Amino acid sequence: MNFVLNTGRTIKQGSYVERKNSDGYRDEASACRMNPVDMMELDLEDGVNIKMSSPAGSVVMKAFSCQSLKRGEVFVSLGPYANHIIDGETHGTGMPDFKTTMVHIESTDEDVVPVSRLMEECGGWPYED
Amino acid sequence: MRIEDVICPFCGCLCDDLVVEVQGTTVVSVENGCTLAHEKFTGDNRLQAPIKRDGRTWHPVSYDEAIETTAQILLEADRPLLYGWSGTNGEAQSIGVHLAELLGAVIDNTSTVCHGPSIMAIQEVGHPGCTLGQVKNRADVIVYWGANPIEAHPRHMSRYTTYADGFFVKGAFLERKVIVADVRETETSNIADEFMHIEPGGDYAVLSALRAIVRGKADIIPSYVSGVAREQLVRVAEMCMNAKFGAIFFGLGLTMSRGKYKNIRNAVELTEELNRFTKFTISPMRGHWNVYGSNEVFTWISGYPFAVDFARGIAFYNPGETTSIDILRRGECDACLVVASDPGAHFPKQCCRHLAEIPTILIDPHVNVTTHLSHLQIPVAVTGIDSEGTAYRMDGVPIRTRMLYKSRYPSDREILEKIYQIVLKEKGP
Amino acid sequence: MKVILETKPRKKPRIPIEAETIIPQNFLRGTDITVFEGNKERVLDDLFYISVEGPAVSPDQVEIILRGDTGMIKRVGEYMNAGRIVVEGDIGMHCGNFMSAGEIVIQGNADSWLGREMRGGKITCLGNAGHYCAAGYRGEKRGVRGGRIEVMGNAGDFTAEYLSGGEVRIHGNAGDLAGVELREGTLVIEGSCSRPCGNMTGGTCMVFGKINDLLPTFKSLGIKEVDFEGKKVRMEIFRGDVANRGKGTLMRAV
């Protein structure tokens, strides 16, 4: 099923801003809030893993129901998970489409990977302290 | 030790009324601050010493070696990018711009992924704004557009708007009307007197419609504009025109959605139109603490607030071309210095890939997402906690942050100054 | 005189070349010209195989042929006032900026800001053009003021932003907000576009394909027959943008 992905700040994401390698940050940044009816249609339980994809890539997140979202719209706090599927195209403005990216969502058995693994996929190497 | 009137180094509100209790080199309690402030002050996740990566192993290096390596990487590059700057003070930012002009580098700040489009709009139509105290003391109508201060700027409403009593508005909560425009329901929209629920990407059309209504052309507006009923638009326009003092605050909902800076331009022009009837101001909700300071410092030195390209010696500016996202996406730069920010967390994957491909150096107190993409990280003191310097509030008011205790970390200013001196020596005066 | 510049292989091919010096008038004095590759100033010879055929006494007798990997070369033809440039492949950003006379032909695609703030002359792009094709400079109130830009393929977003004179013709589709802030002059889009002419204060825009998300502040004046290149075409005429002065004309083929 296709959705419009919106990203933005959440207070929880903000409070983990200096601890981006923590489980708490991972949980918040990979939480995809969805309209409960959409979740029903995709047969998703609260907290199950989903795979979100766009032409730019795909990433595993967890789905959470959120009454206040309209059908067809999903919200993820800004961060590396959402950025895994947002394209770098800026339309000549310098700003990517962080608020209006079309994505596909399906259920998955794959796990949410830690932030450091996401960066490893980009060619980096995890630093563990 | 109890320190009063401490300035919070988290968001653009720059609240300066915190009371912080310090024991040795640890903050043990924070009064008056929001959750974000509390986390910022009490966080204990500092990187201990400079680290360097050789292939797949990380190992500690000395500050001197880290500084020397950084300078050499920058000197060797044909198109270095110096990115970030919002989490540090003006004094460090100033060295950064001078370093960029010396190197012929591109220097950009985090506006690129927050209010860069707001700046571009202001460059087209200007900015009727004010300091936050004007709003607090006078405003009877507040508009939050594509902004969710309860999550992003938790004390904005209590210090400056909805709940802040002022000289001419003694009972703010009762006397002030709040209008919220957003594409989703939020904690902020829940307390609004009027909530315009706009379809994603529809802000430009709604703003155009409001402008037309204010110009007396309500008759041509269709019955729904991007999901908002014409009746509501007329009602909102009248609330604004009848305000004694209105203030619009807008967030990334306008800067990041379809049309980008043209949305903000439209909002600014609506504000200008409203000034024919009453007093109206508009202000961006600057997010990342001292990001506005980086715009100010870049401007007085180079003439441009962000995305400045010194490749040809002179300063050149063109968002979409000289902005970090574009330079990284196109794979242009061949070295990157990241200061006081985290592009790994906030840039699209394509950009992160390029950061991993080139020598990327990170100057930041914490292990963050960019750490994993870097080849070298230099930990520094946190401005506002163990280092001091100037920061600009979202409304342009400059405040000097304090050093609460002396730590073992050097400041970013000291590190950058040393890098600058090495580069200067190499490049000649 | 014909100047052929063929690119040499580069170590870092993704670093843009800033080549505002590549304009016909500069070659009258020979090929001793420098460009920037990133922050390094290079002589033309470092980056191109150069061959010069025939003489010229004035710039209008100079034709420059760019050949090879030219997609990262920026500002070719900036401030050009005579002569001809032919790009056999793609061309980088800002081709033909501020150009006042002469001709540029791009056989491949053009990157963003093609013919930015052009004053006169002619640019033809046989492929697609990027964003801000025929647009204005940041902060400047007037964009293209004269001349003609023709794109045989598609153009990106903000096409002909701030158009203040001259003629822009897109044979394919244009992107979002085509003709935004249009003031004077003519924009013709044979294909489709979205939200055209936001905040226009004058000038004319004709769209022969589909208009997606027409802005709510355009007032339909009905359907009329309009002369277009000697033919009669039926168009729906809109006046707009009434969010602003509402003195512009937007037409949609019916």
Place this chain on the structure above:
Amino acid sequence: MSELLIRNACVIDPLNGINGEIMDISIRDGRIVEEVSGNAQVIDAAGCLTLPGGVDSHTHVCGTKVNFGRYMSPEDMRAGRTARNGCMHVTSGYSVPTTFGNSYRYSNMGYTTLLEGAMAPLEARHTHEEFTATPHQDMMANTLFDGNWAIMEAVRDKDVRRTAAVVAWYLKAARGFAIKLTNPGGTEAWGWGEDVSGIHDTVPNFEVTPAEIIGTMIRANEVLRLPHSVHLHCNNLGVPGNYQTTLDTIGLVPDLNKTRQSLYLTHVQFHSYGGTTWRDIDSKSEEICKAVNNTPQVTIDMGQIMFGRTTTMTADGPMEFKLYMLHRNKWSNHDVELETGSGIIPVYYFRKSMVNCVMWAIGLELALLTKNPWQCLLSTDNPNGAPFVKYPEIIALLMSKKLRDQECALLEPRTEHHVPLFAIDRELDWNEIAIMTRSAQAKALGIRDIGKGHLAPGAEADVAIYPLKTSEIDPSTQYQQVIAGFSRTKFTIKRGRVVSRNGEVIVDGANSTIWVKPKVPEEYNLSNDPDFVRKFQEYYTVRMSNYPVQDVYLPRGVCIETEADL
């Protein structure tokens, strides 16, 4: 010890009564001295015109509003871009250049001391930050009090002493130099989108009039014994018929100080309009100059406009909005809580516009009709009337009737019937130009005693040597040489060091910031005043302890302490 000897200088030093004498100037450790040793570095001035370093007593070069002018104007930055070169930093911009651009260009014109015309105390830190990035000039900041709530309350209570105490507190907090009033009362009214229309209007909610604010501040200024007088931007700027407001204001001024004026009226050109609309606007420079000639206790500056592109910026928020409604280009406004406001718009002054031509003529008329050059200073209210790089052209216009006639022939033809300029024959001489560009400015600002604006032993060694042989040039016909000469010094010397030479900047520079600290008795220290403190904490959004500018922002601060008469 560093020594410098300037040989064979043709010196004009009006404050010391020297007019065109060929002499040597000796400099040791940044000061002028009687003589230097044989080891001194020697500069041969070869009979060139040598003046004290230029002083601009009203310019906008640093601070929140100036920087916003840059921020919003990438199109302005396209002009004037230079690459880094030696010790010169990158510069950009024409009408609002970068700080280094301002500094180098002023330096090339021989200016060594600048007064930033308007600084909101709340944002003073910003001004001081930019001062440190303006390396070649000593800097001072006028501090805005026009809409200050504590001031208006004290004025309402007719309490000159409390007014003085408020001024003292803010000047010290802001590290400011002098009192600036911009459209007094009008900026507070603008908080509600309104304005005042004359000096006897009442300011909404504060029950005071501009006349009362001006009158009380003039007295408070003398109570505090500040070096400079009140620096006033009159009400009704840019409005046809506003000359009456200006005359009313001049009529208010008592003569309270023997060493300088009691009121400084800035950019008076913008305040000398007759008529009732833009159609019948005419010049009232004769009336204004008559009043100035009869009121020696006032000093004015011209506020000359020059044709072309520039940016207007002022604390006068309502005026900028009116101007925006005329130009419809872009408009920025920035109201500052409890204090003042500001606005910025880009403008273009056209020769085709009769209004602009009248404005152009008025500025020149003010300089030519004011009898005493010590009372009328050369300025463009940079960049409002024109960027300061136009000063040499203005000098030439004042020195040459022939050049004026040439220019007048190009004006919109109706202009002649609206201005007296065409009939004015006066041509200023070198000495008068020296007075209007440095000596009178130093005197008006009250900085003569710290060694500014003159070249007697003890003075700061700020010297401008121009490639102009006054004995060989007739300025009334050779105005092109005059323009070229004043545009680029042979040498600009700042505190004994050559900072620029033939238009080239040769050292990095290190300026001073001059500020004023009035000492008041403890009972007048408002930090201890419960009412002041309570209102501060309730209505400002910055805590009182975070408000004052820290010393670290003035790395080379020069503090002028005064003993208040309280």
